[in-house]
């Protein structure tokens with residue numbers, strides 16, 4: 465059954481038609497890869513895929529042989545590509561494996577971009593077309609330019625994507641574009657983008673509504689991006705017609721720190737004015753389940769992180785205590801003093817017990833209430849969190865905790881191609897695993913379009 469056969473009365477239809485968390489690179493299907501690679505498979509440099517796959521899975525695939533054998537009728541190409549590309553729960557929540565499978569796409573698209581006339585437009589064009597065909601009526605697409613040393617390439621990449629988005633808007637289908645900034649050095653990329661938007665890129669401004677912080681979050685605390693985010697808010701205030709709202713992936717993969725710190729990061733990102741927060745698994749996954757993952761990694765964190773946690777607890781003492789969290793101020797101040805002279809990179813070890821788990825649950829409640837008050841929106845991505853985010857079971861998926869809270873919430877597919885799960889399936893997954901009826905779920909979520917970007921520009925002459 466295709467979406468067009470879906471009953472018009474589906475209470476979740478609006479949620480299946482509004483995609484607010486998706487990356488262009490994650491949109492391509494097995495069929496796309498076959499179509500794009502078939503004419504060129506002997507010329508494609510497959511090494512980035514083969515090497516990454518060998519190190520992640522211990523097997524060295526030979527894509528040229530796949531295509532040769534498929535042409536001779538000896539192999540099911542779609543099945544072989546699916547096996548080496550679609551990332552499922554059977555792969556385990558292992559980012560190296562995800563990257564290895566993603567590199568199959570990278571090898572094919574690199575060739576497309578560098579050697580095939582018109583190949584550069586193929587990616588965004590297909591990503592948009594997939595959404596249109598799947599019945600999506602509004603999509604905000606994000607994309608991250610991998611290199612950080614190539615200003616010209618950065619602008620060219622985002623310009624092509626924004627043009628594709630502009631050109632796709634017709635017949636009731638609307639799309640917008642959100643460039644991702646590199647977490648390690650967002651400032652120069654942001655400056656480049658801003659100055660381009662004020663100059664050569666001005667005509668594309670109506671389609672570029674925000675910036676996104678994505679990819680590996682460990683090592684990049686929101687507090688380190690505070691100046692950057694302040695600068696973006698300042699620029700938005702000075703020129704609302706060109707406002708760029710902030711999308712921020714946080715609390716997705718956080719094995720480098722305690723569960724308390726991971727909760728705090730989500731709260732901090734909202735506090736810093738991010739309009740929407742990607743994933744926030746840390747706010748919704750039960751701490752007892754979270755703590756057992758990866759050999760109890762959450763028991764360890766750096767002195768720096770612990771100091772920041774103490775500062776947070778002291779600053780939020782009243783609110784935390786109201787939520788039932790113990791904040792022993794004198795003991796925390798003493799600990800803070802003791803940590804003052806220590807190397808910030810040293811790892812501290814603090815084991816969990818049932819009491820501490822219960823305290824983390826209350827911290828989650830507090831942070832969710834604060835995010836609700838601030839008005840930031842959580843974007844929850846079911847398959848992505850199950851397969852990459854180390855969520856151990858559907859019942860433990862953070863989306864259920866979010867549904868129980870009052871936080872503004874949307875459902876996104878994140879990478880519908882490599883997860884082989886389009887938005888409508890993601891929404892159905894939530895409907896099938898929550899205790900709410902589809903109608904009650906739709907009422908709880910409200911109109912997803914209210915959470916799209918662009919509100920800062922409303923009422924301002926472009």
Ligand SMILES: [Zn+2]
Nearest residue numbers: 678713742878
């Ligand atoms: Zn994402």
